[in-house]
Amino acid sequence: MGELRIKKEDILRALSTVEEPDLKKDLVTLEMIKDVELGVGEVRFTVVLTTPACPLKEQIRQSCEDAIHKLVDPELRVVIHMSADVTKTVFGNRTVLETVKNVIAIASGKGGVGKSTVTANLAVALKNAGAKVGILDADIYGPSIPVMFGAEEMQPTVTVVDGKNRINPIIQYGIKMISMGFLVPADSAMVWRGPMASQALRQMMGDVNWGELDYLLIDLPPGTGDIHLTLVQSAPVTGAVIVTTPQKVALADARKGMQMFLQPQINVPVLGVIENMAYFTPAELPENKYYLFGKGGGKWLAEHFDVPFLGEIPLVQGIREAGDEGRPIATQTDETTGEAFRTAAEALARRVAIRNATQERTKPVEMTV
């Protein structure tokens, strides 16, 4: 008995005791509860998360159920639908990439540590979680995204919008992507001077029909050069991810990369560190880990700079092979290495949500460089 007397307000009162673990406010205040419907012996509602890649999904679901059972009725059947509306980084003057909610720069310092591999697989993992994802290959002189997605032969089409030519991105595995590799013949960009490369980057941001995107990942070239400065000057960057291997030389360069984003004139938050090639795992002995390049360097770097550690990716032959074959390993959902990328993608999405919720404390990028 008593079921019929349960009101929507009782449900909301119970749910207002459930705190979003990262945002430290309750779900009702955060307007995350929608469509509460009471039926005979049951209640249904939707929890709108800040990202579909939310690693706390199950925890939040359980807390909602527990609160209702404890505070409303222990017998009530609780049916929760999880959806997501990815939050957007707010900038004062967003004149490029207006339809992109979050722009994430993937950088390293040292070359060859796996930025492009990490970008490709994070993109796939975010897409698999249900997000709308794009990749902008900002490595003008050495683009690798077309090969990694098996799209070397593809050429973008152009649509005229309001009298202007707009480039339609290539779509592979449900991810929108643009790269110099699609726009000019191989090797022809090699002779370009810096200003031409910067102009090309601006066009890839401004003249491409990106449409609605939750996350646009920018695969940066190694180092801290013109392209990096052009990016932070001309785009609203949510934050940067620093990729490093555990090796001393890579860590030293990663520090420089990190310092560039953090310097006051640039002021792009570092969302975290990903340690790639963290350990070697042979396919036939997946339990064995060999720390070829040293152990824990990425974690150390994250701690030293007081930024989050987002995850470690093992060195496995399958990751390289999948990249060379044009189908990132994260597209093969049964792969345990794909799992490493999924975990890192969730950690990243979580940091983006926290960044967006606390951004009044994070000054938007000043375009003064």
Ligand SMILES: Nc1ncnc2c1ncn2[C@@H]1O[C@H](COP(=O)(O)OP(=O)(O)OP(=O)(O)O)[C@@H](O)[C@H]1O
């Ligand atoms: N975790 C991994 N396991 C195995 N191979 C990997 C891994 N990460 C990257 N690789 C391989 O290492 C090589 C370099 O990776 P990638 O091109 O992603 O690095 P990068 O940092 O983007 O390089 P660049 O600085 O030239 O842009 C590629 O052949 C890639 O397949």
Ligand SMILES: [Mg+2]
């Ligand atoms: Mg690269």
